[in-house]
Amino acid sequence: MDKSDISFFKDGLRLDGRRADQLRPIRIEVGVLARADGSCYIEMGGNKVIAAVYGPREVHPRHLQEVTRAIVRYRYNMASFSVEERKRPGPDRRSYELSKVSREALEPVIMTSYFPRSVIDVFVEVLQADAGTRTAGINAAAVALADAGIPMKSMISSCAAGKVADTIVLDPMKEEDNFGQADLPIAMTPGGDITLMQMDGGLSPDEFHQAVEMAMKGARDIYEMQRAALVEKYGKLEASTIEVKACE
Amino acid sequence: MDRKVVVPGDLLSEDAKRSGDGTYIKDKCVYSLLYGLANYRDKINVIPLAGKYIPAPGDNVIGTVKDITFSNWIVDINSPYDGLLHISEFPTRIDSEEMSKHLRIGSSIMTKVKDVDSTMKVELTLNDRKLGKIMTGQVIEISHTRVPRLIGKGGSMISMLKKEVNCNIFVGQNGRIWINGGAEDTDLALKTIHLIEKEAHTNGLTDRIVAFLKDEKGARS
Numbered sequence: 001m002d003k004s005d006i007s008f009f010k011d012g013l014r015l016d017g018r019r020a021d022q023l024r025p026i027r028i029e030v031g032v033l034a035r036a037d038g039s040c041y042i043e044m045g046g047n048k049v050i051a052a053v054y055g056p057r058e059v060h061p062r063h064l065q066e067v068t069r070a071i072v073r074y075r076y077n078m079a080s081f082s083v084e085e086r087k088r089p090g091p092d093r094r095s096y097e098l099s100k101v102s103r104e105a106l107e108p109v110i111m112t113s114y115f116p117r118s119v120i121d122v123f124v125e126v127l128q129a130d131a132g133t134r135t136a137g138i139n140a141a142a143v144a145l146a147d148a149g150i151p152m153k154s155m156i157s158s159c160a161a162g163k164v165a166d167t168i169v170l171d172p173m174k175e176e177d178n179f180g181q182a183d184l185p186i187a188m189t190p191g192g193d194i195t196l197m198q199m200d201g202g203l204s205p206d207e208f209h210q211a212v213e214m215a216m217k218g219a220r221d222i223y224e225m226q227r228a229a230l231v232e233k234y235g236k237l238e239a240s241t242i243e244v245k246a247c248e
Numbered sequence: 249m250d251r252k253v254v255v256p257g258d259l260l261s262e263d264a265k266r267s268g269d270g271t272y273i274k275d276k277c278v279y280s281l282l283y284g285l286a287n288y289r290d291k292i293n294v295i296p297l298a299g300k301y302i303p304a305p306g307d308n309v310i311g312t313v314k315d316i317t318f319s320n321w322i323v324d325i326n327s328p329y330d331g332l333l334h335i336s337e338f339p340t341r342i343d344s345e346e347m348s349k350h351l352r353i354g355s356s357i358m359t360k361v362k363d364v365d366s367t368m369k370v371e372l373t374l375n376d377r378k379l380g381k382i383m384t385g386q387v388i389e390i391s392h393t394r395v396p397r398l399i400g401k402g403g404s405m406i407s408m409l410k411k412e413v414n415c416n417i418f419v420g421q422n423g424r425i426w427i428n429g430g431a432e433d434t435d436l437a438l439k440t441i442h443l444i445e446k447e448a449h450t451n452g453l454t455d456r457i458v459a460f461l462k463d464e465k466g467a468r469s
Contacts, residue, residue, distance in 0.1 A: 038298065056300055056328045067367055109256070111281060115302070116368050118328045146256055146283035149299025149393070153272065153281070154257025190257060227255050230283055234253045234297070234449075 008164040008176060015176070016045075020169045023159070023218055028139075028229035030147050038148025040229075042140040045173055046130025051140035053148040056118035070115035074103035076137055078126040098134050105138050105158065105187040105196035111151040120150060131177035132160050138187050138196070143226050147233070155226055156195060158187035159218035161211040163203060168210050170218045184208070186215045190223045251287060251451075254280040260292045270294030284393075285449055297449070301327045301392040301422040303370045307361045308379075310387055310424035311372070313351050319344060321351055323359065326389070326422040329368045333359065337373040339380070356382040358418050358426060378418070385416065385428030388438065390445045392423035397448040398441065405444070405454050412461045413437040436464055 008014060018024070024045025033039035036052035043049075059065040076098040080089045091099075102124070110120065122145070124137040135158035142156040162172035164180035177183055182201030188194045194216075203211060254260065260271060261278040268291030270282045280286060284296040303309070303325060311323035311331055323331040335347060342350055351357065358380060362373040374380060390398070398419060399406045410417050415429030415437045427437050443460060447453055 037300070058328055115328065116366070118368075147298065149282060149284070149296040151270070151281040152256035153274075153279070155255060230255050231253050234285075 008169075008180075009167070014169065014173075016173060020167055021214055021217070023171045023221060024173065026222065026225050028143060028225055030143055030229050030233040036144070036148075038144040038146070038150070040140040040143040040147060042136050042143070044132060044136045044139070045171070046128060047126070047133055047136040048128040049133060049136040049140050050125050050127060051137065051144040052123045052125075053120065053141070053144040053150065054123075055120040055148070056115040056150070057121070059117065059119040064119070065117050068116050069112040070110075070118045070120050072103055072107050072110060072112065072120050072122065074099050074106065074122045074124070074141070076102055076124045076126070076134070078129060078133070082126045082129045082133075098137075101196055101198065102134060102138050102141065102187075106141060106145065106156055108193075108195050109153045109156055109189060110145065111153070114151055120145075129174075131172055131174045131183075132185065134158070135160050135171075135185050135187070139222055139226060143229060146230055154189040154191060155223060156187050156189060157219040157223040157226060158185065158196065159215045159222055160185035161215035161218070163201065163207060163211065168207060168214055170214050182207075182211070184211045184215060186212065186219065188216060188219050190220065192216065251285050251449075253284075254286045254294060255283050256280055258286075260286055260294075266290070266292045268293035270296065295396075295449075296393050298391065299393060301325070303327055303329060303331070303361045303364050303368075303422075305361055305363050307421035308358070308419070309361060309372075309422040310356060310358055310382070310418070310420035310426055311422075313353050313355045313357070316347050316351075316353065321347065323357065323372060325359075325370070325372075326392070326420075326424060327370075329370050331359070331361070331370045331372040333357070333372040333374065337362065337371075337375055339374055351381060356387060356426075358382060358420070382426055385426055386434065387424055387426050388441065390423050390425065390441065392421060394445045394448040395419060395421055395423060397453065398425075398444050400454060405457065408454065408458065409437065409440060409461075412458075412465075413440065432468070436461070439464070 027043040029041040032041045038053040040051045122141050126133045138158040163182040164176045182203045184199045187196035258280040264273045264276045267278045280294045282294045282296045284294045287293045309325045311325040313321050314324045315322040319335045321333040325331045359372045363371045415433050418426040
């Protein structure tokens with residue numbers, strides 16, 4: 001499709017009614033899976049992603065084991081029904097790459113040296129995709145890791161910025177991602193250390209700085225939501241004990 | 249007692265000396281390593297709400313024999329790391345061929361962590377009077393993060409519980425608990441332990457448990 005065919009802005013707002021620097025609505029649920037050591041379900045706009053963490057546990061196959069630290073395995077997978085046209089199930093070039101960069105986004109904060117000869121497995125399943133699944137996956141994985149009680153130096157939050165119709169926008173949705181001019185996902189600690197940065201499309205140096213600033217602000221907002229979700233789970237624990245007391 | 253829910257990376261204090269368990273120091277400030285409850289005393293400790301049991305020397309644990317090698321029993325201790333019980337750590341002197349006569353695959357044992365090295369090789373021992381093979385009673389599993397609460401300050405909770413329910417109880421740091429006593433007493437002990445597990449993160453727990461036991465006993469008689 002020709003770029004001139006669609007307009008990304010109407011009365012200064014985006015196609016879904018957002019301002020240029022506004023995130024899509026986010027919902028985070030902690031501890032949704034009973035069998036996993038830690039888990040998280042996240043909705044970021046149209047993205048629906050579930051993350052499960054297992055471990056630290058014994059490494060299989062054994063040759064992957066490291067004597068002085070835990071290894072981290074991250075599997076990003078898209079469900080065949082997550083996109084409009086059925087995706088052939090199983091790993092492909094894209095999911096290998098996303099698994100690798102996402103793992104490297106989380107690994108710097110995980111205290112792997114505490115668990116020699118073990119593995120921390122992170123599984124991220126995309127149930128519904130709407131641009132920005134890697135950022136949603138990383139956000140969910142970070143919460144799931146915390147929920148699993150794994151020691152980390154800090155949380156990780158992730159957000160993308162993009163460029164459509166020569167304007168820098170936060171958290172592009174599918175239309176903006178598909179027909180936009182650039183996409184720049186980042187992941188970072190709340191302190192502002194960036195652990196992932198990718199870009200496709202083109203940005204001038206000025207635009208790049210503006211996009212990074214915007215994405216970092218988005219990530220900070222997401223961090224607050226991750227934190228609130230974790231604190232809320234504890235609140236639920238409190239509530240369940242109140243029920244117990246009421247029963248007695 | 250001052251407690252707060254924290255997530256990894258939360259700033260806990262600007263005094264590096266107060267860094268306790270579950271925290272780390274960066275630029276002379278104390279930060280949380282874990283998602284859990286921060287306990288502000290002299291030191292700030294963060295108690296996790298979840299996580300795997302990591303063996304430490306001196307811990308009492310309950311394990312199950314899962315394999316036998318030439319001179320070791322390999323013991324599952326509910327942890328990412330298996331325990332090794334060497335033949336010489338058995339209370340009596342036994343022969344290598346006769347290992348399976350004393351402890352078979354599937355046998356449960358009350359044991360103690362003797363040593364853990366830097367590669368997480370876990371050595372166990374049975375050389376203590378309270379340790380040994382489990383013949384009677386039952387073993388239940390709770391999260392190991394709740395064990396400190398079950399034991400209480402200086403063992404206050406567990407000694408009270410033992411006295412009140414008239415049972416033999418052995419608490420493994422790995423979250424496995426052995427209970428031995430009459431059927432009714434065991435039931436009450438189980439109920440109480442589950443209550444403690446559920447409410448482990450609340451204040452004034454011991455007093456509430458005492459009241460709970462009193463009620464339960466009153467209902468029975």
